Amino acid sequence: MSNRFSCVALCGAAAALASVGPTFSHEIVGNRFFPATLAIDDPGVNDEMALPTVSAFKTGDDPSVKQLDISGEFSKRITEDFGVSFGSTWTRLYAPGGPNMTGASGFQNLETNFKYRVFKNAEHEFIMSVGLRVEWGGSGAQDAGAERFTVYTPTLYFGKGFGDLPPSLSWARPFAITGQVGYAIPGTSSFSTVSTDPDTGDQSIDTEFHPRVLTWGGSLQYSMPYLKSAVVDLGLPDFFNHLIPLVEFSLQTPVSNTFTSGTVTTGTINPGVIWVGKYYQVGVEAMIPVNRQSGTGVGGMARPLFANSINAGRPKFGY
Secondary structure: OOOOHHHHHHHHHHHHHEOOOOOOOEEEEEOOOOOOOOOOOOOOOOEEEEEEEEEEOOOOOOOOOOEEEEEEEEEOOOOOOOOEEEEEEEEEEOOOOOOOOOEOEEEEEOOEEEEEEEEEEEEOOEEEEEEEEEOOOOOOOOHHHOOOOOOEEEEEEEEOOOOOHHHHHHHHOOOEEEEEEEEEEEEOEEEEEEOOOOOOEEEEEEEEEEEEEEEEEEEEEOOOHHHHHHHOOOOOOOHHHEEEEEEEEEEEEEEOOOOOOOOOOOOEEEEEEEOOOEEEEEEEEEEEEEEHHOOOOOEEEEEEEOOOOOOOOOOOOOO
8 A cells, every 4th residue: 555545545435425515513512512623533423524734843753853744534424423534644754854864755644533422411511432543554655654554543532511510610611621542552563674784694683562552632621602602791702702722632651562662651732722613613733742752842733624515414324
């Protein structure tokens, strides 16, 4: 499989589900609207298309490398509670990145996410979903960092709004939290290469172990649309009534088979804001590394998300 395969597979999957529809669909639980967050996945099962998500940051390599990512993801409900998404990322590594330290570019591996909503409680604005994300090994460019092995990540997603707080805490009702906990399992536990010394002819074997990784993250949100519609209308300009300020964190912790990877937790903390409209939303966040191994300096990311024009708001089966 190749970079071209990633593009063709993503477009083909979208086309296979196509039929025209006009409406926006996203996760609403009671009075609570859970937006699509940038750093982690939201807990809902939705019809949407995120294109493009652009992020720029410096890696935790030594020396640090400037990296630009441009990604897209298409999501479609198959039934009311079950959905599938397809996504891929194009990466540009600037010098001294890449295998020859002169820079590199190419697509990362194609990713597919299968998600099922298992619980939804409107009164308490609570939702829980389970999913399986698959990164298809060998479908991207190795020079850009794509792995040759497939990774399977079963994940638990949840969201909770605080609209059920008592009247004395009405100021806090617009708050909500979301989170996810996953366990990334490589399809192969290690990869060995044999090298030969040109002078002596002696051979040596280098083994790289692929760790199993705990992937975890969350968000704290304050919904201005919720404040206006369900708490109090402050008479603010309409632009501010569409804003959802938030802070996200996205972390990875190797937990087993860590002989060559170490066990240091890496990731970023992402303060930002999302503007939500009827047919699209736009999000902007800073990317603050949690330690030196996670990167140097502050990066940034931005993403428009559109109502899925391919039968949006209507599952393929169920009604």
